[in-house]
Amino acid sequence: MINLNRLPTPITLEDLEKLAPVAFEELVRMNIIHRSIVLAWLNGRSTSPVGKGYADVEIDKEDAKHSYLKMKCFIDYQSKREVGRKVSHSMS
Structure with missing residues (x-):
């Protein structure tokens, strides 16, 4: 388990390599877009998806990428309703 309080902000791959090597190894095995998410x-x-304007980071085909992270990498995330049926995603 990573103690996020020990990591500097913003968290970078270099920080993870030194302070959380197991997490670093997992991230470097991912493709770059999943790693960025x-x-x-x-x-x-x-x-959120590109062009929506309500999340910090906008990603093309965002739902498919999130599904991949959940199903293949076992990363849990939460969805927050933003506008109407639109949602943004963040780490839970």
């Missing part, structure tokens, strides 16, 4: 979530940022 997880790093954004670790830094308390939210994600």
Whole structure:
């Protein structure tokens, strides 16, 4: 388990390599877009589809990428209703 209070903010791969090597190894095995999503979530940022304007980071085909992280990497995240049926995602 990573003690996020020990990590500097914003959390970078370099920090994880030194302070949380197991997490670092997991992240470097991911493709770059999945790694970017997880790093954004670790830094308390939210994600949503491109062009929506309500999350910190906008990603093309966002739902498919989140599903991959949940089903293949076992990363849990939460969804927050933003506008109407629109949602943003962040690390739970």
